[in-house]
Amino acid sequence: MxxxxxxxxxxxxxxxxxxxxxxxxxxxxxxxxxxxxxxxxxxxxxxxxxxxxxxxxxxxxxxxxxxxxxxxxxxxxxxxxxxxxxxxxxxxxxxxxxxxxxxxxxxxxxxxxxxxxxxxxxxxxxxxxxxxxxxxxxxxxxxEAAEAAARVAALTAREADVLRGLLAGRQNKVIARDLGISPRTVEIHRANLMDKLGVQSLSEALRTALAAGWAPPGEKRP
CATH class of the missing domain: 3.40.50.2300 (Response regulator)
Incomplete structure (x- = not known):
């Protein structure tokens, strides 16, 4: 009442x-x-x-x-x-x-x-x-978590793979080797994912992934 x-x-x-x-x-x-x-x-x-x-x-x-x-x-x-x-x-x-x-x-x-x-x-x-x-x-x-999850969900599967690699602290060339693609392709995916996430820096991209519930290697991953 x-x-x-x-x-x-x-x-x-x-x-x-x-x-x-x-x-x-x-x-x-x-x-x-x-x-x-x-x-x-x-x-x-x-x-x-x-x-x-x-x-x-x-x-x-x-x-x-x-x-x-x-x-x-x-x-x-x-x-x-x-x-x-x-x-x-x-x-x-x-x-x-x-x-x-x-x-x-x-x-x-x-x-x-x-x-x-x-x-x-x-x-x-x-x-x-x-x-x-x-x-x-x-x-x-x-x-913040809901907004981050929505932005991350807009990534393609390959962009998500690159973001996971970045979250693991890997360099572009290592991500390229792990995914079987060229470093240049990794750079393109990285630029695209940052654009979709609406971020200007790697640290912002990683904060968005963490806010969405992603976890670094060794912890539960999305």
Whole structure:
């Protein structure tokens, strides 16, 4: 349930807690820190909101303040379902004192941080802002990887072979020998692949290959 609209550039927090008083207090606290807040009374309600928002592009990106102990779906179950649905929102789990093992389990499942009750307002705000920052970095890396993969996918098979050779640190003449072609042909493929990748230097070409998930020899290759 939206508490206020999440306009462009706004920090967004999704509060998932079965305690109405906690939802109200967290919404007030976060709004005072400049967040747009959406509150959900259960894990099921949060996931239903995400499903309802999907045709319009999904829930607004923001951190999820997720209570671990709730009736019905607990926080761990919600995290698992978020992962299954591809909901890439950073999560801060809120847990009772003494539930650190459960919080560790949540962090192993991908939570950015955890806060123990009773918590201070400043701790919640700092955790939410840190989770948002990490989430923004993750999204930027994902965009970079997707863009790099799309550019690499445009290469011909032979251009990809030359790029793999370059990634292995081989010189043109060595790549030529390995592929059974002339050094001049390698130069042509190298020029073409750099043009398709939209790069000006070998280092940029290699960064693009690595961003696309390619790995140097000795590691898993595409």
């Amino acid at each position: 939206p508490d206020d609209d999440a306009g462009p550039g706004r920090k967004v927090a999704h509060v998932v807690d079965d305690d109405a008083a906690v939802r109200r207090s967290l919404a007030l606290l976060l709004r005072s820190a400049g967040f747009s807040v959406q509150v959900h009374e259960s894990g099921e309600a949060f996931l239903k909101a995400a499903e309802s928002a999907a045709p319009a592009g999904g829930l607004p990106f923001g951190c999820v303040l997720l209570d671990l102990r709730m009736p019905g779906m607990d926080g761990i179950a919600v995290q698992r379902e978020m992962a299954a649905r591809g909901l890439g929102l950073p999560v801060v789990v809120v847990t009772a004192h003494g539930d650190v093992p459960l919080a560790v389990q949540a962090m192993r499942a991908g939570a950015s941080d955890f806060i123990e009750k009773p918590y201070g307002g400043e701790a919640i705000i700092q955790a939410a802002e840190a989770a948002l920052a990490r989430g923004d970095e993750d999204r930027a890396r994902a965009r």
